[in-house]
Amino acid sequence: MIKITGVRRDTQYSPNHIENDAAIFNLASEHLKKHGFEVTEYSEEEFLNTPVTGDFIYTMARDTRTVEKLQALEDEGKKVINSGYGINNCRREKMTRLLIAHHIPYPKTIIVQTNDPSSVDLSSLGSDCWIKRGDFHAIQRDDVVYARVGAKTDSLIREYALRNISSIVINEHLEGDLVKFYGVSGTDFFHWFYPCSCQHTKYGLEAINGKITGIPFDVNRLKEICNQVAQVLNIRIYGGDCVIGQDGRIRIIDFNDWPSFAPCREEAAPFIAECIASFCLL
Secondary structure (H helix, E strand, O other): OEEEEEEEHHHHHHOOOHHHHHHHHHHHHHHHHOEEEEEEEEEEEHHHHOOOOOOEEOOOOOOOOOOOOOOHHHHHHEEEEOOHHHHHHHHHHHHHHHHHHHHOOOOEEEEEOOHHHOOOOOOOOEEEEEEEEOOOOOOOOEEEEEEEEEHHHHHHHHHHHHHHEEEEEEOOOOEEEEEEEEEEEOOEEEEEEEEHOOOOOOHHHHHOOOOHHHHHHHHHHEEEEHHHHHHHHHOEEEEEEEOOOOOOOEEEEEEOOOOOOHHHHHHHHHHHHHHHHHHHHO
């Protein structure tokens, strides 16, 4: 049997989704066993303190130390999915810079260093904006804040500085239907839905976009954009959010490495295993 190492996500990086993240990892592991892999699973902490003997690793890890070890193992020639480099690319500031550089449809955005908020001009973003920590994913409610552009914005930026968050990403607020999606590159799997219609949420912020109006949009175009983003960020198992404007225009507002797939995990798991198996056996 082919040996493969699985690295779970530490619970601190699964805000309000601990059980969902564990469930998709477990299902993917079961399907990998059906593909003929001998699976050994570790927590992130166990992985950090254990020599890796096999050549193949699949992972939902997020901790900086874990990601650095994954990158080092990749540099040695081991196959890692999602790549440690790809996981790092999904951190907000780096992701934003990459998407803008590759002309991915994305909101107007300003990246701000929190030590000098008074020098920031947000007038180009319109009246409303989203302030998001730039160094990582959202792991608590205050990491993503909806705000009116104005005097209060400076104080919000200072709050990030007080939390030792050195950079933030400020996006314009987009009007339209909020859509969540999940995909697995190299397979036929792609799933999208309206999170507000099924109350799928981490912090309840999805409600700010308001009632879904069912704006028509090109699903194939959305899948095309998502696969392009996955290639830019160097990840294969992904999920995220976009906003559909009144004209049907699609703009990505968030993109993540291996999310929970909670609304569709039974359907997604065999495709995730297929993707991992195909990548490892290239």
